Amino acid sequence: MTTKKGFDKEKPAAPILPERTATMPEIGEITRPPQQRPPVWVWVLIFVVAVIVLLVIMIRTGARSIGLGGMFIMPIMLVSMLMMLRNRGGGGNEKTKPAALNQTRVDYMRSLDELRDDVTVGAQEQAAEIAYHHPNPCNGSLLTIVGTGRMWERRPTDRNFGHVRLGLGVTRLRTIINPPQKVPPPEYRETSTAIAARDFLLAQNVVHDVARPLHLFDQMGWAFFAEETQRPLLQGTLRALVCQLCVFHGPDVVRLAIISDDLQSWEWAKWWPHVADPELVDACGPVRMIYSDVGEFMERFGEQWASRPAWSPPMEGQPRAEDHWVIVVDMPGANCAPLLRDSGYAGVAVVEATNDYSSPLATSATAMKFDAVGNLLRAREVV
Template structure:
């Protein structure tokens, strides 16, 4: 096997600036006080008082007002005052045309915010695709030999150990600030309230962007599938291995493959990450490709068993000098000798064995391939099949 020297170089990575988009408060419905009688009531009272006064004047001969008629004047005055007050209140009500104009202004403002949100989402999607290119369209292969090859190192926590798992939904990094003064439910203007709610729900996520998987956050990962879907799972594992080896150098990550389908993994022998550090043959270092778990343990038993139990990486704590990634593409295999009871520090197992008793067959580590090839997270250890 030939060896070609490679020197790492510092490269520029795009970033998405932190920003916030504020959604205005929805409009409020203005309603007159329900306890205030309408104007026609006071008009009717005024007319009744005037008629009553005329009748009393007629009965009395229009020479003098009887004592009982004096109550009519206060009643007429009160009715006149209330008519004026009711008329003034009616003038304050917003007309239908004004309401429609206010709605149009609010929706136009949301359209402007939506355009800003889409610009931020596109910038975030470009950043994600930069760090996690498509392994199927050839873009990943263009990075081989470039300054970006082996750019990720343990001291840089940003994308260390990250590989692209597929396409999915991610949260928008730009903060959408919801309205702060929302009217009570019975006073909310329906059009603007629904528009603000739908805007916050729909624009807070980005669809069809690469979803990375942090290989070193868990002791291992498992995939469960039907027998006819093995080729699909092998394709996922192959893509993950290629990304891992393009962005992580062999001095930081070592790769071993356990499989009974050697033709499907023969290409891995050309990766410098699968080269044995101690044993050689006529072609150079032995390739870390094994036919079963026992053969792997014969080579790595001392190394595996000497590792401490797995613990999540924490800021300020140095990771192991070299991480061992073991791909187990072997249906029915038992990975317990590799993983132990709680995993091993500095070792990650990518397990495609359909073993429900595995320590990584749980809600945090297990994936299920459905009938059409979608990759789903397992709800719990009882639903991995």
């Protein structure tokens, strides 16, 4: 009944992510005054020698007070004391004093804390906007969309057409963080503020634990690899992918075909109108495009697709295919070469779970693999 019931689509307005810009404060700079001439130790030595000379004079003469002979020592002592005080803090740059440096560090860290609060607000808004377009399929959020204006909302002209949530990961922060403009040379950088600025840029430029989408039609297909014992996990990932595809994309823009040797696990897919054959019907209505072999599918559509253009990377302004297909092949050991031809078919995305390491999709650009604990990772090497 659900496949025959009409649906009037009224796409609601999506949340708008405001543009944000954050400017980091300038890092501290240490000014190194030129070496005083003569240095402090010279004046200390002069003062000590003058004191010794004065004491020797007093002892040799037996005088209890300084006589005229020792009066010349006093100006030398006075000048040396003044120069010691001047070089030790009576003059020079106030900013290089330890107390001033500590206060500069405290002020800089406080500025970074305030800036971090603004960046966090932008990251939270970005995470909410991503969750709106890619809700978690595990908590029933897709069911809340069915029957609303958001169901089948994505059209081929939308930027997120063909995007489905694949899991959680990190993404680049959209808030523009302007780094410090005046960076002193390494020998003049204040170490604490320079390290804090570096760590801030590295940590705050990404958003963690947000949905990461798979752009289905950006490649001619995608390959998923897993151990034999992980097949239920892999099938669960494919089911989530299919459900998101069918909730956000209407059957008039995307068709879905299932090829599997475990038809029982895909029995539920018959209720999606996306798997209805565009031409063939039986006593129950349109024939469901659920097949047990790749050859069976190609026997049905091979001739129709013979004149279909080859897949090419999407480009701005490039015309899209008239109809889009997603073919899920859940069959270990199956050969998907007929579905991919030499370079695939335009508007067709093959999602294969065959564990075929000789497949054209077994590349670092199109292959993903489950690790030992069940995390889905982009495969750098497929062996």
